[in-house]
Amino acid sequence: MEIRRIGTFYGATLLVALFVYRTNALEHGWDCISCAQNSMLVSNFGTFRHDFTLEDPWWINTVADSHAVVILNSFFPNGRDYNGTGTDTKVLVARALKNRNPNIKVYFYQPADRVGDSVYILNVVNAHPEWWLRDDNGNVIWFSCHGPNNTHCRPQIDPTVVAAQNFVVNLSISLFKNAGEAAKLIDGVMVDGTSFTTASRYGPNVSDARYQKLFAGKMQMLSKMQQLYTALNGGEVWGNPLLEYGVIGKREGNATAPGANWNTTLPYYDGAFDEMFGSFGTMEPNGEWNATKMKYSFESIINASAAGKTIVIHAFPGPAGTNSYGDMFPEIGDIKTGNTFHAAQWAGPQRVPTTGAGCRQASQERLVESLAPFLIVATERVFFGYGWFYNMEDGYIPCKEGIECGMPSTWFPEYSRPLGPPAGPAAQAEDGMVWTREYLHASVFVDLRNRSLSAITWK
Numbered sequence: 441m442e443i444r445r446i447g448t449f450y451g452a453t454l455l456v457a458l459f460v461y462r463t464n465a466l467e468h469g470w471d472c473i474s475c476a477q478n479s480m481l482v483s484n485f486g487t488f489r490h491d492f493t494l495e496d497p498w499w500i501n502t503v504a505d506s507h508a509v510v511i512l513n514s515f516f517p518n519g520r521d522y523n524g525t526g527t528d529t530k531v532l533v534a535r536a537l538k539n540r541n542p543n544i545k546v547y548f549y550q551p552a553d554r555v556g557d558s559v560y561i562l563n564v565v566n567a568h569p570e571w572w573l574r575d576d577n578g579n580v581i582w583f584s585c586h587g588p589n590n591t592h593c594r595p596q597i598d599p600t601v602v603a604a605q606n607f608v609v610n611l612s613i614s615l616f617k618n619a620g621e622a623a624k625l626i627d628g629v630m631v632d633g634t635s636f637t638t639a640s641r642y643g644p645n646v647s648d649a650r651y652q653k654l655f656a657g658k659m660q661m662l663s664k665m666q667q668l669y670t671a672l673n674g675g676e677v678w679g680n681p682l683l684e685y686g687v688i689g690k691r692e693g694n695a696t697a698p699g700a701n702w703n704t705t706l707p708y709y710d711g712a713f714d715e716m717f718g719s720f721g722t723m724e725p726n727g728e729w730n731a732t733k734m735k736y737s738f739e740s741i742i743n744a745s746a747a748g749k750t751i752v753i754h755a756f757p758g759p760a761g762t763n764s765y766g767d768m769f770p771e772i773g774d775i776k777t778g779n780t781f782h783a784a785q786w787a788g789p790q791r792v793p794t795t796g797a798g799c800r801q802a803s804q805e806r807l808v809e810s811l812a813p814f815l816i817v818a819t820e821r822v823f824f825g826y827g828w829f830y831n832m833e834d835g836y837i838p839c840k841e842g843i844e845c846g847m848p849s850t851w852f853p854e855y856s857r858p859l860g861p862p863a864g865p866a867a868q869a870e871d872g873m874v875w876t877r878e879y880l881h882a883s884v885f886v887d888l889r890n891r892s893l894s895a896i897t898w899k
Contacts, residue, residue, distance in 0.1 A: 466545060466627075466676060466711075466750050467820040468508055470862070470879070473811070473855040479508040481855075482752050482823040484549065484630065484713070486513030487832040489778065491843060494536055502837045504540035506851070509752070509823055511547045511630045511713075513830065514557060524560040528615040534625040545627040547678070548612040552633040552658055553597045554583040555608060562594070564607065571597055571604035573654075575645035600657035609665045613672070623673040630713050630752070634662060634679030634705055636698035659708045666709045676710035676750055683714070685721030688736045702740045703747075711750030711821075714741065718810055718891070719760040719784070727759030727788025731888040735872045738817050742865070745819040753817075754825045755810030757803040757835065757846075758792065759891070760784035769829050772796050773844035781846045782829040796844045799828065803835055804848055811854060812894040815884045816866045816875045857881070857898055 471478040483503070492499055493516070503510060514520050515529035522528045534546045553573065556562045565571060573581045573596040585593040597604045612629050616622040639651035646654075662677060669675035684699030698704040706712060714737070716722050722733045741751050761784075773780035773796050783799050786792045793799045807826065814824045827835040828846040835846025860880025868875045877884045883897040 465748070465821070466509070468823065469820075470859055472857060472859050473824065474506050474851070475856045479506060480818070480822075480824050481507045482509040482511070482825045483507060483827065483836040484511035484513070484752075484754060484825060485827070485830055485832045485834070485836055486515050486519065486549075488514070488517055488519060489831075489833060490517060491779075492516070492832055494532060497536060497540075498840050499832060499837065500533070500536045501540055504537045504544050506837065507544060509545040509547060509627075510537065511549050511752075513549045520558050522558045522560050522615075523563065528558070528560075530612075531615055531625065538625055546625060547628045547630050547676075548615075548626060549630050549632065550608070550611055552608070552631050552661075552679075553599060554594070554633065555597055555611065556583070556594050561611070565595060565597070568603070568607075569595075571595075571601050571607070573598040573642070575643060576647055576650055577645050579645065581642050581646075598654070598657070599661050600653055605657065605661040605664065608661055609668055613668070619672065626675065627673065628669050628675035628677055628710070629665065630678045630680060631662060631665070631709075632680045632713075634658065634709075635681050635684050636704050637684060638699075659705065662705075663708045678711040678713055678750060678752060679705055679709055680713035681715050682712035682744070682751065683737065683740055685716055685733050685737075688733045700736070702744045702749075706744060706747075706749050711752065712744065713752045713754065715754050717753045717755045718813055719756045720762065723759055723761045723787055725762065725787060727761065727786060727790070727891075729888055729891050731873055734813075734888045738813070738866075738875065741817040741822060742819075745817075745821045749821065751817075751822045752825065753814055753822065754827075755814065756784045757799075757826070757828060758806040758809070759786045759788055759790075760792075760828075761787035770794070772799055772846070779842075779844045781833040781835070781844055782831060783834070783846060784828055796846075799835075799846050800848045803828070803846055804852060807852055807854060808896055809891045809894045812884050812886050812896050815879070815882070815896065816877050816886050818862070854896065 468480045469478040474481045512530045512533055515533050519529040530548055537544055537546055556565055575581055582593040583596045599605055613622045636655055639646045639648050666677045669677055682702055687697040687700045722730055722737055724730050745751050768785050769782045771780045772783050783792050793802050810826055833845045838847050838849050839845035858881045863878040866875050866877040873888050875886045881899045885895040887893045
């Protein structure tokens, strides 16, 4: 480990530690996507359903036996009621997963500035108004307000306040009984909202100069967090998103803007969550990929992983994205009983299926549109996630009989097929639109102009 001065970012001095290497690098093998010998799977989920319990741990066992990494959110109907006494539900699930499979890597989800997903966190933040994010006029910038006349409002953290930084840095570890337990059960965190956007992120009364200071404070905070987890157990800190896709491409703006460059933020932490791989911001309104953005996505993932960063891809079944249908994440199943899951609505002329059986079929049929692009960019440090939304039931694992889930009742056969190591990096046509790659047991083809042409030919 080497500690050195970073210098300045938009005029703000950054006196932070840069970790040049890690001794506990997270890597997968090439035997298959997910099988007894190896797993490339990562999932980011929680659940509020009553029928996912620790007393009947079928889902714990299924996840632990199939995944390399999980990113945990809130669990069970009372997940957000944790008030500092007892045990946070993420800790309970982490303990169960590690008991089943000590080798699985467990990460906790936490936002960078809109913290407050449990009673405990809200109580701490509300007790420290000096930590609250405010505009240039001193007015609080609320993350959200609800209730009668919007009387219940949730503040955000100001990352330039050192005490607020330290609270966020230590937040996930503080949920455990002690550092020893944390070192055994948590392997890192995925921090949401880490990219460089613009002052508009916080509304009209935040100047560009102020935003640059806020961003620099956030990077200081994440670098502190990286130091903490490296010292704890060699764990990693990941940020979301990898790229701000809205500033990529000629029509969308300048691809050299900070938010479009993976290296703007990743010097300060260990990896990134690519939340829109092949979906949402990387698509056209008709559901086809935006070829410019997808090419940029491919190149950024390849370059970031080559630089030693962990990249976690999240892909959705089909053309999940902006549409004119109203509900972006419709609830599928028996709403009266709560036996449901959520699916991301599709962009373009075809709507997402309205039945559980239809969604499960679509999940299988559209898998190659996500898996083939993943295999184009995959390295030992790039992992694959695939699901309709961010709850356990939304397609990450096969569910037992009687539980509505977004995945078929058995694993995708592609996951267990022999893959073998790649013969080399992906090759691309001169115009960068067609990409191919050879593995020992598979040939992969992707045309960025037509997602339906994606193909994996198994040898």
